[in-house]
Amino acid sequence: MSKISASNSFDVGLGLEGTHVLVTGGCGLIGKIVVQAFLAAGCHVTVVDLPGTAEAVLDLEDKDHLHFFPGDITKNIDAAFTSAESKFGTVHFCVALASLDLSVLHQSDSICDMDPAVWQRVFDVNINGTFLTCQRWLQGIRRAVSTPDPQHTSPQPRFRNVGCVIIGSESGTFGVRTQPAYGAGKSAVQHGLLLALSKDAPRIYPSARVNAVAPGAVNTERMKAEAVQYGEQWRYEECEATVALGRAVEPEEVARVVCWLASERWAGGVCGVVVPVDGGKTGPVVWGREELVERRKG
Template sequence: MSSTPSRINSQTPFSTDLGLKGSHALVTGGCGLIGKVVAHALLAAECCVSIVDITDDCPFDRQDANICFVKADITNAEQMDQAFAKAEQRFGPVEICVALASLDLSVLQQSESLADMDPKTWQRVFDVNANGTFMTCQRWLRSIRTAAWDPQKASRLRNVSLIIVGSESGRFGVRTMAAYAAGKSAVQQGLLRSLAEDAPRLYSAARVNAVAPGPVATERFEEERRRYGDEFYYRECQATVPPAKPIPPEDVAMTILFLASQRYSGSVHGQLIPIDAGKTGNLVWTKEELAERPKPGDGVN
C-alpha cells in the first residue's frame, strides 16, 4: 500500500520545499561527529527525529518535543527492537532511517599488513559495521511492513526511505584496515542491492540508497591532521582528490536530506552516492616508500 506522490505540471507552482515536515526520521549514531550534524539537518527540515546511540553523551536537548533519544547497541537485536518500539510509540512508524552508526576508521588499531591483523579485530568490525547495520535495516523494514498493513498508518506514510552510510573505503579499500573496507563494502554494495529489491515488496514507495563519504572534516580528522602531519593530510584528501580538501560534514547531511525526500529523490533507488569530491583512489606509494620497496632478488618475492 502507498500513496501516490504529487507531480508537478505546467499549472503547478514549483516548490523547493523538501517535504520532510512531520516525517519520523531515526538516526543511529546520532550523537557522533557526523551523526549529530545529520540529526540537526533533519530537525531543521522539521522532521521528528529519534536518535539511537550507544553513548549517553547526547548533544541535543532531550526536552525538545521533536527529539527522542534512545540508548542502544546496534549489535544487540533486543536493544534495537526496544529502541525502535520507543521511537514508534513517540512519533509513529519510522519512515526515514539513517543507518550511520559504526566503528570509525580513526578508532581502529591498524596493522601494516593483513598478515599481521588480529582476527578478533576483523570479527569485531564486522559485528558492528556489517551485522549492526543489518539489524538496523531489518528493524526498519519490520516497522514499514507493520505500518503498510494498517490502513490508518499507511495513509500517513511519507518519505519512506533508508539511507545506509558507507565509506569511500568500501570503494577503494584500506591497506592497513581491510576489515573496515570489507565491512563498508558489504553494506553499501551487497546489502544495498538486496534491500533495493526487497523493500518495495513490503511498501511500494519505499526507497533504499547509500552514501559513501570521503574524509570528513570533523574535529577528529583535524586532530589526526595535527598528530600525523602534512603527509597524512596529503594522502587522505589531496593526492587523489581534485579540490584537495576534506568533505564538510554538512555536505554529507545535505545529501542525506536529498535522499530522504520523496519529493526530491522519489526516483532515486538502489544507488550509492559518493560524497568524496571526485576522489579517484588511494595513494599507494610515496616516493620514499617506492625507493625502499623490496626488489626481486632481495630475498622477498
C-alpha cells in the same frame, strides 16, 4: 502547451515536515550534523547511540521533535525502534550510520598482523548491526501498512518519505590496506546489502527507496586532530592528492545529501545507488615516494 514563467509553481522545499527519522550513531561527529539537518527540515528525529553520548550534543529538552534511545545496534535495535514508535509513530526514514569508525580501530601494516578478533568485531557491528537496523526499519513499515487504522476501516494513510540510507565510506570502494575489516565491512553494506534491500523494500511499500552515501575524508574535529598528529603529508595524501576538489568534504555536505535522498519530492526516483560525497576522489595514494625508493633499494 503551458509556457514557463515566474508565476509557475515549482515547490523546491524538501517536503520532510512531519517525517519520523531514526538515526543510529546520531551523536557522532557526522551523525549530530545529520540530526540537526533533519530537525531543521521539520522532522521528528529519534537518535540511537551508546549510553552517555547524548548529553553533550543533543538538546534533550526538545521533547516535541527529538527522542533519544541509549542502545547498541547489535543488541538493542528492536527496543530502540519500539521506543521510537511509541514516541512519534512509525519510523518512515532510517539512517543507518552507527559503526566502528576507522579512526578508532587498530591498524596494522599488513593483513598478516591483523588480529582475527578485530575482524570479527568490526563485522559484528558494521555489517550485522547495519543489517539488524535496516531489517527492523522495514519490519516496522510492513507492520504499519498491514495494520488497519483504528479510526477507519481502511489501511493506514499513505506515508511520505519512506526509505533508508546506509552510510558507507570511500573505504568500501577503495579498500583500506591497514584495516581490511573496515573496508570489507563498508563494501558489504553499501553494495551487497544495499542492492538486496533496494529490491526488497518496494515490495513492502511501493515508494520505499534504499540508497547509500559513501563519504570520503570528512573535515571533522577528529580529522583535524589526526592531521596534526600524522603531519601535513598524511593530510595531503588523505584528502587532496587524488581528490578533484582538492579538499576534505564538510559534515554539512554529507548531511545535505542524506536529507536530499530522504526527500521523496526530490529523490523519489533514486533507488539502489551509492552517492559518493568525497570531492571526486579517485583512489588512495598507494606508495609514498620514500617508500618506493626504499622498496627499489631492496
